[in-house]
Amino acid sequence: MSTPALLICLFLTAGQDELIPVGQENWEKPWVPDLRKPDAKIDIPLNKRIDVLILGDGYLASERADFEKEVREWYDRFLTYTPWSQFRGAFRVRGYWTASEGRATPERKSVYQLPATTTGVGDVSQPKLADAVFAALDKAGVNRAAARSRLSHAVPVLLVRNEQVRNPSGLTRLLTSSDAKASVSVAFAAYTHHEFGHAYGGLRDEYINLTGGKAPPRSGGKPNLFTLSNVTSTKDPAQLAWSHLLPGGALNPAKESVIGLLWIGGGGEEGFWHSEVRCLMNGTHDNWDLQKSKRGINLRDMNRFCFWCEELMVARTLQKTGRLGDSEDGETLWKKWTDEFRPLYQKSFDVAGRLRAKNEENAKAKLAEAKIYEQPGKN
Numbered sequence: 001m002s003t004p005a006l007l008i009c010l011f012l013t014a015g016q017d018e019l020i021p022v023g024q025e026n027w028e029k030p031w032v033p034d035l036r037k038p039d040a041k042i043d044i045p046l047n048k049r050i051d052v053l054i055l056g057d058g059y060l061a062s063e064r065a066d067f068e069k070e071v072r073e074w075y076d077r078f079l080t081y082t083p084w085s086q087f088r089g090a091f092r093v094r095g096y097w098t099a100s101e102g103r104a105t106p107e108r109k110s111v112y113q114l115p116a117t118t119t120g121v122g123d124v125s126q127p128k129l130a131d132a133v134f135a136a137l138d139k140a141g142v143n144r145a146a147a148r149s150r151l152s153h154a155v156p157v158l159l160v161r162n163e164q165v166r167n168p169s170g171l172t173r174l175l176t177s178s179d180a181k182a183s184v185s186v187a188f189a190a191y192t193h194h195e196f197g198h199a200y201g202g203l204r205d206e207y208i209n210l211t212g213g214k215a216p217p218r219s220g221g222k223p224n225l226f227t228l229s230n231v232t233s234t235k236d237p238a239q240l241a242w243s244h245l246l247p248g249g250a251l252n253p254a255k256e257s258v259i260g261l262l263w264i265g266g267g268g269e270e271g272f273w274h275s276e277v278r279c280l281m282n283g284t285h286d287n288w289d290l291q292k293s294k295r296g297i298n299l300r301d302m303n304r305f306c307f308w309c310e311e312l313m314v315a316r317t318l319q320k321t322g323r324l325g326d327s328e329d330g331e332t333l334w335k336k337w338t339d340e341f342r343p344l345y346q347k348s349f350d351v352a353g354r355l356r357a358k359n360e361e362n363a364k365a366k367l368a369e370a371k372i373y374e375q376p377g378k379n
């Protein structure tokens, strides 16, 4: 073998070693569930597949096996969530291994140079960090589909090892390459499935981040697939995007249900509401307990999204995978979703049945007696 050929061969082998595919049988030939037929699949083109690239910062050369194990655990956990499990055919999930010289600390000896501390990932706005993430995305050959230069089909997830060899508290940020040609939403550190809800699903925090924090003025307009939120600043049922989940309606006829009511908090405390007491997008921070007697209560449901977050992610995943058509107009897309696809989703995912089961659980937990929700339409 000639020297150049040998070098190419070595390079290719090294490249393959760096990538750790997980669940390849699910996504190699990508598909989404056919909402019209139980268990049937609809093939989607490769350029509509979503890439999840799991990166490791602060892992030493001897810790590749640990990283690989954590990538597999991340994927196993990912598959426990509705709707990611049902849409597993649309997500190509791979780890991308790079050894670090040191842990992720403010000395910046790790490969992505995250200045992590014992509690958090630190300032993630360093250009070197963004460029290292983009270099990894390039090497892994992720789907570069973009909307206004923001990658729409690639989500980097960064697992971190700080000085304590722990994944510190996480966050999600939009990183822009130093040539300003592309940006991408990145999920950092601990609870990356919650962070993935931000980075992939465009969902917001449902906890109270700041005591007394207030909602900004409302913006009107028609509902838009790209901007609809899991938190609301309206109490008007006619304006409420999740009004179809409200108790007493066709989907959720139980009048005593507390699903869809206005549970306080969504980043700020005042003038923000979300649709269920617990959700993976909730957390701790300044949350009230159910009786509104003390703060700092964890309202994260580690095992599920609320029904409204779930619906937003189903709609967005169908859009990304091309099932809602070619329109790029978010209002047109949302209309298509509500007119045509939402009823199919509700049937296929047995939303009514699962609402009934959740109502029973909530009744046992006496959630109706909680003091941290309001009724839509009341001042």
Ligand SMILES: [Zn+2]
Residues within 6 Å of the ligand: 206, 230, 274, 279, 280, 281, 282, 305, 306, 307, 308, 309, 310
């Ligand atoms: Zn939610």
